[in-house]
Amino acid sequence: MIEALRGQRESISGLCGGADCVLELYHKAPMELDVACFGLDSAGRLSDEQYFVFYNQKQSPEQAVCLSAGVATGSERFTLSLGKLPSKISKLSFAVSIDGTHTMRELEKGYVRLLSGQTEMLRFSYSGAEFSGERAIVICEIYRKGDDWRFCAVGRGFNGGLKALIESYGGSVASPTPAQPPAAPVPAGTADAPVPPACPAGGIRAGAPRRPANAAFQNVVRSLPAEVCTRMDNLARQCRGDTAYLSELYKNMFLMLARYPGAAERSVQVVMCSDISGSMFDQYRNGRMQRVVDKFFTYASTLSDAATMDFWAFAAKSRQFGAVTMDNVRDYTFAEMGGFERWMSMLNYQFNNEPEAMRDIMMIYGGLRAPVMVLFVTDGHLSADWAIEEILIKTSRFPIFWQFIGIGGSEYGILSCLNEIDGRHSNNAAFLKLEDIDDLSDQALFQELLCNLEQWLNELSCKKMLEE
Template identity: 30%
Template sequence: MVKGWKDKLENHVNLNENIFVDMNVKGNAEYDFCCFGVDENGKLSDDGYMIFYNQRTSPNAELRVEDITDGVRYTLNLSTLPDFINRLVFTVSIDGNQTMGEMNSLETKVYQSGDNDIEMKLGGKDFTKEKAVIVMEIYRKDVWRIGCVASGFDGGLSALLKYFGGEEVKDESNQNLSSSNQKILLEKKMEKAPELISLVKPLVFELKKKNLESTVAKVGLVLDISGSMVPRFKNGTVQSIVNKTLPLAVQFDDDGELDFWFYGTTARQMDSVNLKNYTKAVPDDWKHLMMELGGRNNEPIVMRMVVDEYKDTKIPAYVLFITDGGVNNKKEIRNIITEASHLPIFWQFVGVGGKNYGVLEKLDTMTGRYVDNAGFFALDDFQKVSNEELYARLLEEFPAWLEAIRKKGMI
């Protein structure tokens, strides 16, 4: 293959059998490979057909990707692709400051048995300052065809996503970002914690739905460690809460860290949670920590600590407050929430399978606040609720609060 070359694919492979596409690149940059399955308008109408390092298979495994030395191998089953997928576009992009003109070589091979390989070799001399390249396409035009494109984009992955029809939004620095790009950017950040990648899609869906994609905020997590929480520490619920809150911090906060408190009779601010240490957020000796902090609920003491942490913040703070009930100190809790309504702090209280949530169940009717700054809901079992429902509920009241504090000039 050379740039501009086209042919019927059936002249080279059996369309009813698996077809392999190997892509290898050598150079001094970090290269990302992607196959976009687009419709007849050239748009990514179903992001399930965007195959890359964090989504390695299409919905029905018609397209798959695996790592090989210096690149990837795609496996294609064209006979099972849905009719709306009209074109498969194979791309390479750079994550970093380098350009495609600096690479040593880019080799692409399409084959089955190996006897009739279709090969294309490109090098840095074929490009200049591009940060992404459409290498080739396999497309329907009465029959399946193949074409060598070898066309670059100065804008890298963002330009590719825009080209394939991502919905444009603006971030805080007025940079164009597509909703698909938001998903890619968050997945890229989360690749340090691959077991959490599945949380990205439902979170980004909810962020888009509530127009929160470009929101910048501090994120804090407060966890009940009173005696009644023992079963939830033992069965992994507490660690699951940390896991599912962390992507919010990675998305909202530039430093990607989650501020973190445990509380019982007393409270303690722990080390911030990030993608490197989140598996240790719940210490192995949590029983010892539980004894140190005391066995009964004392919400006001930790709430005061949270207020002290964020009282001077210049950006909003989203605080997720987890308890299994036994909430007392009604008057003091009301006073703290009322006082904090003048600060850019939003409190999302969540009950986890307990009882006696007291004043938290009456937040919606609480009067005397500058803005409505708190919400509450209870779950029978945190681990059984779907990620889609969880993020929908966690972010249900946050957008209205953001709008309210903006109108009041609080941020």
Template identity: 30%
Template sequence: MNHLTVGQRAPLNNLAIDDTAPITLKFTRQSPIEMDISCFALDAAGKLINDDYMVFYNQPTSPCGQIKLTHCESKPTANKGIQAEFEVNLSKLAANIDSLFFVLSADTPLNQIQSLEIGIWQQSQKAQAEYQAADFAQQQASMLMQLYRKSGVWRVSNVAQGFNGGLAAIVQHFGGDVEEGNSTAAEATVTPVQTKLSLEKVMLDKAPKLVNLAKKATISLEKRQLQQLTAKVALVLDASGSMNRQYKKGRVQEVVNRILPLAVSFDDDQALDCWAFARDPQYLGEIGLSNYDGFIDNAHGGWRKWALGPRINNEAEVMKAVTEFYQKDGLDVPIYVLFISDGGVNDNRGITRVMTEAAKLPIFWQFVGLGGRGYGILKKLDDMAGRVIDNCDFFELDDLDDISEEALYENMLEEFPMWLKEAKQLGIVTGGN
């Protein structure tokens, strides 16, 4: 049986769970207080499909019949007992259901709970997560566990994050309706933010060549409610010898063009920081609307003249350089790093060490494999244990022409919003709105 630590994520098939067959989740607790477990079916934007897709004691079956609360016991108990039991059939859920979130709630602080266990069963028990009183703070709700799709594969995340405002605030957070007069809901307040200029308008004024990219980026940003986010953006470019073809064909310049709309949207300076690396890293400076065009061929004499030492891979060294750069800069807002590599990764231990330490910082790493192979640890970082939070994601492309710009932005932003929420709840991110 697999033990899921807090923050751990894994594909269900890695846990010997067949996502085409029904799954049972059993919540066992020992508690002197009344408590409830609810399941929220969410879309790709993290919003409740509709109010009928909140499955709880008063609404035990989803409209589709594929999410069922088959047992519920909210009363206190002096001994361990089954609190709730859900049966889900992931393969029969509608395509617009992107994830299931299982939430714990009570009318009093959750740190009074003595113990809680979640077991995932399929004929036999396949996985278990365990929590003690010390794992719960003064909040009256906690987002415990998530089943979610990624690249067509169902995965599990042991989130275990407290939520201020109780169950009503979580309902509102997921876009559900709460009855007026509910005092708990009244505690959940939203701080208004100053509306930014339209990304499309900024590009039309300053970089008309990128207007179409801006339109497509805006769709993904709005879908994930990131259009008002303040963050910094970094680009890290593999410049080892095997990447020469990508530079000559203009693919790397195209990467610059495609990420710039995100930087313009997120960053007050409307620019991104750029590094290149081979054996040695080199900071290439900022890329903005005034210098993005031809940046790869012009910056520091052009890509062939960058001071990178022998053109061999050394990912760990540039990761350290990026981390130290932002530590000196103050870490006052979240940072999104797009890291391009064509593979040949060999320092798995060094990369693991850097990424484990970097998980404590407000930095999210989006790795993209471009036209290569041998990505090593980069493909496995998403499921790497030992970090306070999952701080990275990976996808690969044979060629930029193989994917539409819309799909590229969807991939680039797939896990960033989830990390952002969890990092805020852990206090790793304190700025950025």
């Protein structure tokens, strides 16, 4: 049996000898949980609501996906005949959600296991310790790969419940129809006027037409350079299939740009540099650092003409990895150059050396006269406060901004008192401390980053530190 890790992919036919199998989902929790399967098209959308299988619709039209109770208390089974699915269904996404005020932090234990007959072939486990305020989890996916189907362990938290999940896949949930008040008297001469149709009631609706752009969106378009709006439109169009989950992030980023249009007046190269020392292992293993990459990539690709994000990692040593792009962002921390566990081995995870990483980054980007923003992630216990202070003073004459982000750690030393560093030519650093990246809403996170960036860019312009 395979004990799968997040991001791990396995062939269904290789494990089960064909396209028939069973997925059993088990959860132990103090609240009621609902499981669901979304049958998605090649764009990652729920284009046919008949392929949304849940407690109120327990099978798909061809009985290719059937939901039933499992043997153990707290378990439910999806019996799958993948060969029966029509070609329009490219992926099955399996999720669990909460209907109420609880959060996934309260989940004691959960797993999904893949069965061939009665034999368990694969298991992917998770628990509430890996989540915070989420009310849903996308557990795993089964997707077409050529003539085969493949299993992917996802384990991604989702802030909304079932309704939000449906909407994220392009479906919609109709609001209950309110009781109608007594009809008002009809004014004379209007008895034959047409009556607008009532809104449909109940059930989910898939593929609802998009609403006209709201006032907030129009304000963004008016306040930003045309090339930024074009870039955002291109990025939004690429949020399909495996990257559909980014669409909400781009929406929030776009809205926040309206408040800080100065941050988008010129292209900014954004670089992420992330701590990969041993104390960060759980942050990577449970997918939290992947969520950080998702959010920072959204931010970076919006501001950069290249629509990519450079990525560095550091422990005792540092190195640059492949750029984060729309093609590889989905499982970057699990797949790039062998994934985070290989990074730890390559860079000597036993301790962290922030100054070396900062110097290496300066060697690459220090010669540029265009603005560079470094999103520097650490969990604290810094190796040398004095060396970091020295680097910040030296780099203050270059267009490089150091945005330090402390995640899940303590003892941040000099980062907690950056304003006390004297001798800098520009205010070139800021610090944001979080226990978890989801402690801030997406809009609040982007607002913090954009505010710091805009203030710094204004300072550089005043001091003529940028090429015109």
